[in-house]
Amino acid sequence: MxxxxxxxxxxxxxxxxxxxxxxxxxxxxxxSEEKAVGFPLVVADPEGIGxxxxxxxxxxxxxxxxxxxxxxxPVNASIVExxxxxx
Amino acid sequence: MFLAxxxxxxxxxxxxxAYQNRTIYLVKEVLPDGSELDTEWVAMDYVGAGVGDVVxxxxxxxxxxxxxxxxxxxxxxxxxxxxxxxx
Numbered sequence: 001m002x003x004x005x006x007x008x009x010x011x012x013x014x015x016x017x018x019x020x021x022x023x024x025x026x027x028x029x030x031x032s033e034e035k036a037v038g039f040p041l042v043v044a045d046p047e048g049i050g051x052x053x054x055x056x057x058x059x060x061x062x063x064x065x066x067x068x069x070x071x072x073x074p075v076n077a078s079i080v081e082x083x084x085x086x087x
Numbered sequence: 088m089f090l091a092x093x094x095x096x097x098x099x100x101x102x103x104x105a106y107q108n109r110t111i112y113l114v115k116e117v118l119p120d121g122s123e124l125d126t127e128w129v130a131m132d133y134v135g136a137g138v139g140d141v142v143x144x145x146x147x148x149x150x151x152x153x154x155x156x157x158x159x160x161x162x163x164x165x166x167x168x169x170x171x172x173x174x
Contacts (some may be wrong), residue, residue: 001129001164003097003113031127032095032113049101057097057111057129059161062148067103067161080161082101086113 001059003083004029006050007040018073022046025079027058032086043077044068050079057081088145090170092117093138097129105151105160112136112166114144119173130164143168 008026012019023045029037034055043058046068050056059067060077067078091114099106110132116124121141130144133154144164151162 001111001131001162003127003129031125037125047103049103057099059163061163063146063151063161063163065161066105066152066159069159071159078161080103081097081099081106081111083097083099085098086095087098 006054044075045079049082055083091144093140128164130166132166136166136169141170142166
């Protein structure tokens with residue numbers, strides 16, 4: 001899992017059935033000091049956890065599909081936690 | 088798997104249900120001599136590690152689901168051992 005900041009929301013009306021009703025966010029990976037690392041990526045947010053500007057934890061790879069209650073979706077990054085504090 | 092040092096605790100109140108009542112830490116990759124690299128990960132504790140410990144992190148798709156006996160577990164990085172000594 002990694003830390004990231006939600007920098008935007010993506011709207012797509014035409015998409016695969018598994019992603020219907022799922023929020024898609026643009027996330028900038030950051031360090032614990034909230035310094036940007038690398039390029040932003042598109043991250044699915046099936047539970048609607050992260051809003052714009054929020055620090056979140058996202059999971060990448062095959063395990064990202066597990067964030068969906070069906071356990072299946074064509075994604076490889078999902079938001080799993082809204083961070084209150086890193087200390 | 089990789090060696091890492093536990094740096095900080097990640098505190099969150101809004102999270103995926105697989106993350107409830109579990110501790111997640113911010114860890115930083117280290118070399119065998121203890122020098123820190125820049126790469127940071129968010130990892131879920133499975134062995135009772137604490138801040139300052141050198142640990143082994145890793146995981147494979149689906150492993151967290153079996154370890155925690157969950158139907159869905161979007162967890163990729165686990166703290167799987169606390170290192171006593173490297174020689």
